[in-house]
Amino acid sequence: MRNPVQLPLMMFVLCAVSQVVNGEQPIRCLPKEREALLQFKVAIVDEYGMLSSWSTPHCCQWEGIRCSNLTFHILSLDLHGDFYQYRYLSGEIHKSLMELPQLQYLNLTSNYFQHTHIPEFLGSLKNLKYLDLSSCGFEGKIPIQLGSLSHLKYLNLGWNDLEGSIPHQLGNLSQLQHLDLSYNHFEGNIPPQLGNLSQLHELYLKISDGGQWLPNLISLTHLSLEYVSNLNTSHTLLQVIAKLPKLRELSLVHCSLSDHFILSSMPAKFNFSSSLSVLDLRDNTFTSPTVFHWVSNITSILVELYLSGNHLEGSTSSDFDNVMNSLRHLDLSYNNFKARDLKSFSNICTLHSLYLSSNNLTEDLPSILGNLSSGCVRHSLQELHLSSNHITGTLPDISIFPYLKTLFIDGNQLSGTIPEGVKLPSTLEELTIGFN
Ligand SMILES: *[C@@H]1O[C@H](CO)[C@@H](O)[C@H](O)[C@H]1NC(C)=O
Ligand SMILES: *[C@@H]1O[C@H](CO)[C@@H](O)[C@H](O)[C@H]1NC(C)=O
Ligand SMILES: *[C@@H]1O[C@H](CO)[C@@H](O)[C@H](O)[C@H]1NC(C)=O
Ligand SMILES: *[C@@H]1O[C@H](CO)[C@@H](O)[C@H](O)[C@H]1NC(C)=O
Ligand SMILES: *[C@@H]1O[C@H](CO)[C@@H](O)[C@H](O)[C@H]1NC(C)=O
Ligand SMILES: *[C@@H]1O[C@H](CO)[C@@H](O)[C@H](O)[C@H]1NC(C)=O
Ligand SMILES: *[C@@H]1O[C@H](CO)[C@@H](O)[C@H](O)[C@H]1NC(C)=O
Ligand SMILES: *[C@@H]1O[C@H](CO)[C@@H](O)[C@H](O)[C@H]1NC(C)=O
Ligand SMILES: *[C@@H]1O[C@H](CO)[C@@H](O)[C@H](O)[C@H]1NC(C)=O
Secondary structure (H helix, E strand, O other): OOOOOHHHHHHHHHHHHHHHHHOOOOOOOOHHHHHHHHHHHHHEEOOOOOOOOOOOOOHHHOOOEEEOOOOOOEEEEEOOOEHHHOEOOEEOOOHHHHHOOOOOEEEOOOOEOOOOEOOHHHHHOOOOOEEEOOOOOOEEOOOHHHHHOOOOOEEEOOOOEEEEOOOHHHHHOOOOOEEEOOOOEEOOOOOHHHHHOOOOOEEEOOOOOOOOOHHHOOOOOEEEOOOOOOOOOOOHHHHHHHOOOOOOEEEOOOOOOOHHHHHHOOOOOOOOOOOOOEEEOOOOOOOOOHHHHHHHHHOOOOOEEEOOOOOOOOOOOOHHHHHOOOOOEEEOOOOOOOHHHHHHHOOOOOOOEEEOOOOOOOOEHHHHHHHHOOOHHHHOOOEEEOOOOOOEOOOOOOOOOOOOOEEEOOOOOOOOOOOOOOOOOOOOOEEEOOOO
């Protein structure tokens, strides 16, 4: 026997079950939430028709929306744009989104909200776990209200025009695992409360202090501190970083690091020496291959090393190859290496890609490739970039690298004709040879 109260409930349950089973009947959406989305749509400028599906009755079917199968509440709103495909939103982010109380995921990255502020009302979406507002052109300060999103695991505000100081309230986001505040115009020191974010795995930030708040972040696996203007004046920050025990990826791009500095700052021990696998030191001021020895001292399991945009030249001693026995990717483009220096890299038996574009290679290609192939790298190399050097000679037998997939030798001074029947590796997918 059913009473009138049970009947609708029964139908509700059956209906939900049937959707899960045959997946044909669309999930209905809650009228109040549908209304909120339509209000949002009216306020936003959608030049490229990203929201063109937003008119049918079943809002859970609309593009970018995901609802709960059980409660029908909207859980996820993925409205990321794409500048390259001319697909982005602009205009106003209407506060009707506050009517989506169960929202857990909001992704608005790569839209165009220039000259607007990050809406304060986002702080009332208490169930948010993921908030991606990167590359949106937002101006102004970070609203302190974001500090009350206590379930937040992921916060990306990178690549905007935000300014002012970073609110200490962000230190309250105790569940936060990923925080990206890079590429903005913040001023002042980092609030020490960020040191309370004990769950933090990934941190991308520009800092101007000594990082005294960093030591507690012992869960960090990814740390990026690009454009730290004073990293080269004080050793304390590097000492602090050296103590992080779980670091897997460290990026210190454009930090004015020099040979002298790293040698004089050598901490006794790097706690991440058995975890660090990606090290990015692009756009610093290293000149001598000492940096390779330093790198091999601080980690024994390095897989990717980026050193482009320094002033490196010269050969490393032979133990570099011996120590680097897991290195797969080595980026040395935009340096001053000469062909004779390449011997140092010919015995890294794990190396897949070697980038040497825009260096000072002036010798002939047959000799360069001949010398490089004299070591075991011959059997591992898949990608070789030699563009924009001053390499002379003609195209030799390239099949000496039997697994090569990509060879860039454009922008050099190669001459002559390409010999008929020149041997290429059977794996070769890409060969650029123009501008010679
Ligand atoms: C909801 O349904 C979809 C598709 O039928 C399914 O992939 C998903 O796992 C379901 N989610 C829950 C929470 O039951
Ligand atoms: C947001 O969308 C972009 C583009 O699809 C994606 O790369 C990014 O990982 C998304 N952010 C989150 C938190 O999922
Ligand atoms: C931050 O957390 C503390 C306690 O952990 C609490 O007293 C305070 O109200 C919180 N602040 C905000 C802005 O949520
Ligand atoms: C957060 O950090 C501040 C400053 O470092 C500290 O005084 C405070 O006790 C911390 N709060 C919690 C809840 O850990
Ligand atoms: C640190 O880097 C800045 C900017 O590149 C430079 O002007 C300064 O001389 C460097 N200081 C030291 C101690 O190397
Ligand atoms: C880092 O290593 C030192 C020894 O060099 C040790 O005393 C310290 O406890 C380690 N720190 C962490 C956070 O593991
Ligand atoms: C590498 O470590 C050894 C032993 O700790 C030390 O003697 C040497 O100076 C270090 N070399 C560099 C370049 O950091
Ligand atoms: C390139 O090498 C030549 C010598 O072969 C040298 O004269 C020149 O200064 C080098 N260029 C750079 C930018 O190091
Ligand atoms: C190749 O190696 C030989 C012997 O080590 C050396 O004499 C020659 O200069 C090298 N050529 C290039 C282009 O590095």
